[in-house]
Amino acid sequence: RKEVEQDPGPFNVPEGATVAFNCTYSNSASQSFFWYRQDCRKEPKLLMSVYSSGNEDGRFTAQLNRASQYISLLIRDSKLSDSATYLCVVNTNAGKSTFGDGTTLTVKP
Amino acid sequence: DTEVTQTPKHLVMGMTNKKSLKCEQHMGHRAMYWYKQKAKKPPELMFVYSYEKLSINESVPSRFSPECPNSSLLNLHLHALQPEDSALYLCASSQEEERNYGYTFGSGTRLTVV
Numbered sequence: 372r373k374e375v376e377q378d379p380g381p382f383n384v385p386e387g388a389t390v391a392f393n394c395t396y397s398n399s400a401s402q403s404f405f406w407y408r409q410d411c412r413k414e415p416k417l418l419m420s421v422y423s424s425g426n427e428d429g430r431f432t433a434q435l436n437r438a439s440q441y442i443s444l445l446i447r448d449s450k451l452s453d454s455a456t457y458l459c460v461v462n463t464n465a466g467k468s469t470f471g472d473g474t475t476l477t478v479k480p
Numbered sequence: 481d482t483e484v485t486q487t488p489k490h491l492v493m494g495m496t497n498k499k500s501l502k503c504e505q506h507m508g509h510r511a512m513y514w515y516k517q518k519a520k521k522p523p524e525l526m527f528v529y530s531y532e533k534l535s536i537n538e539s540v541p542s543r544f545s546p547e548c549p550n551s552s553l554l555n556l557h558l559h560a561l562q563p564e565d566s567a568l569y570l571c572a573s574s575q576e577e578e579r580n581y582g583y584t585f586g587s588g589t590r591l592t593v594v
Contacts, residue, residue, distance in 0.1 A: 405582050414570055414585040415523065458522055462580055470522035 374398060375461050377471035385479055388449045392474045394459030395441040404435055404442045407458040409473070415458055419444070449478045486571050486586035494594055495561060501589045503554040503571030509584070511535075511577040512554040514546060515570040517588075523570055529554060530577040561593045 459471035515523035528536035
């Protein structure tokens with residue numbers, strides 16, 4: 372079993388749709404959690420840190436469920452510009468980062 | 481300055497060449513990283529420098545040699561590479577290795593080995 376697993380995708384949604392990605396992790400000692408966005412042939416960019424209390428940034432909401440060991444990313448009112456690969460990253464307390472394989476989102480007009 | 485700058489952006493090299501990739505950040509971050517990314521795969525950790533000392537080497541072949549001349553600079557020296565080493569090489573930084581509040585990645589060097 373992989374340490375970090377993401378929805379396989381791809382997700383193809385119309386503009387304006389709401390889409391959710393999940394990511395599960397196996398190491399219960401994991402301490403910090405992030406979502407990155409990566410556009411084709413570009414570098415990953417930090418989208419959001421994920422906290423137990425949940426956090427929201429505009430149309431994006433991230434949640435952490437420590438009991439079930441998963442994190443989620445919700446995108447509301449999808450825009451064409453949201454099309455990208457979304458990477459889940461989980462860190463242990465020693466700072467070791469494990470990347471998920473990524474989920475590809477395509478938002479269509 | 482909230483950027484990580486990598487040079488060159490593109491590099492084509494023969495299997496007998498020696499080249500270097502460079503990375504620079506001025507955010508005061510004390511951890512710097514080299515990642516390798518193949519198409520449609522997530523980044524794969526190669527090396528971690530913490531406070532200018534090599535902290536992690538993920539069993540990378542010796543044809544890749546990292547160097548951290550100071551807290552702002554990170555190099556990756558390449559020698560006798562193989563075609564399968566062709567990939568996007570990403571440099572990243574974070575505040576500290578143990579206090580990682582998320583990476584700032586450079587735009588990468590797209591390496592082709594011929």
